[in-house]
Amino acid sequence: MSIANFPASLQPIIQQGFLARRFQTGLQSKLGFRTIADRMTFPGRIGQAITETRRGLKAPVKVAADPSQNAGLDNGMTPSSWAVEQYSLGLGLYRDTIDLNMVSEGVGIASQFLANAEAGGKQALATLDLNARDTLYFGSDTPGVLDVGGYLGGNTSVSSALSSASASLHVDDIRGFVNSVTPVGIVAAVSPLNPLVVYVNGTAYNCIGVVSDGSQNVSTAPSGMSGTLQFSANVATTDGVAGAPVIAFSAPAVIRPNGRRTTAGLTAGDTLSFKAVQGAVTKLRRNAVPTIDGLYNCHLSDEQLQGLFDDGQFQNMFRGAYQSREFRQGEVFELMGVRFIPTTEAPQQVLNGVEIQRAIVVGKGALIEGDYVDTGYSDIPDVNAGLKEMHDGICMITRPPLDRLGQIISQSWYWIGGFALPTDVTANPSIISTATNSALKRAVVIESL
Incomplete structure (x- = not known):
């Protein structure tokens, strides 16, 4: 029995004859x-x-102060922060x-x-x-x-048209809608306390929740995940038409x-x-x-x-x-x-x-x-x-x-x-x-x- 007990994928390298005595570099990305x-x-x-x-930075001051307010220990100013x-x-x-x-x-x-x-x-x-x-x-x-x-998140389309006004809308890809940045700068899940403004066919709605399709994923986007966006008010049927753009305010x-x-x-x-x-x-x-x-x-x-x-x-x-x-x-x-x-x-x-x-x-x-x-x-x-x-x-x-x-x-x-x-x-x-x-x-x- 040969000592060269190589896996089948490597057996060609022990061929006899005029096989070149070096490995050539294969294709690569x-x-x-x-x-x-x-x-x-x-x-x-x-x-x-x-x-x-x-x-972050503090916003520039665009309006001159009222001289009559320049009094007291605080000189009429209210502290602000970045x-x-x-x-x-x-x-x-x-x-x-x-x-x-x-x-x-x-x-x-x-x-x-x-x-x-x-x-x-x-x-x-x-x-x-x-x-x-x-x-x-x-x-x-x-x-x-x-x-x-x-950088592809928060930018999708309606996958199932609405037959009547509804607060639920099925979209092709939920990435970019699941989380948003809160007013204090923390990334948190979208919820009634942390809503996300979403434009459906150009009309603004407040998204308050997202439900993934999970194993029933039908997204057409690369590595995408289809799901349903929940809104605080009904989406009109004129907005929830199949293929209409759905874009997050912060997309x-x-x-x-x-x-x-x-x-x-x-x-x-x-x-x-x-x-x-x-x-x-x-x-x-x-x-x-x-x-x-x-x-x-x-x-x-x-x-x-x-x-x-x-x-x-x-x-x-x-x-x-x-x-x-x-x-x-x-x-x-x-x-x-x-x-x-x-x-x-x-x-x-x-x-x-x-x-x-x-x-x-x-x-x-x-x-x-x-x-x-x-x-x-x-x-x-x-x-x-x-x-x-x-x-x-x-x-x-x-x-x-x-x-x-x-x-x-x-x-x-x-x-x-x-x-x-x-x-x-x-x-x-x-x-x-x-x-x-x-x-x-x-x-x-x-x-x-």
């Missing part, structure tokens, strides 16, 4: 969402979640491993040890990047962490070509345009969102990039510039305050027979990454614990053989941390005149075909 995140260290011995607090807002960041454990028989590995075509290490490292980086992406678009799913949903901005009001409203020709990108930049600048190294990042799919290259306004900017780097390379380039970064991981979906693409234009501070400070730590000396390496917050471990023949080692990695979306509710129009009412202001999603 174009990542980049983790680079958006501001890094912070999650301290030890404080539990599994941390609440961070942001300090507002605060809080967000939570929770820890999660992410890990994987692979075993290697060092004796059997010797009959392979190349070093499987190095290949395992490289594959594990790329898997770890991809895992963190996709977690960053999912938090950015959809919000955190870490147990015990409350947030207001991601992040979502831009669609040609003024489409919902994702399902996108039709042929609604491809990404330079006008839409500039619209996203305008919204970020209105909210005074700082740039990332001087520019806003636009993470977009290659399909959206193709639509951008086909856009007439974009082409006019490069008319005659046949040797421009943008058209020759079609990779990362900078234009009009935006850094365009193609990725294979932008959320997509097929809806009504068309493929929806989602770019996101991001400024600084949109995402926070918390790396647990004790990752890789041990109270026991590592003399017999194997090789342990830390790389970019990820711990890579090679465990020595524990079997009787001393042949099988394990190569593992793990990361302990999480991502969070800070809110900017206190940066309202009374503080920044051009600011919007969005709770999440530091990124804008662009949906297109």
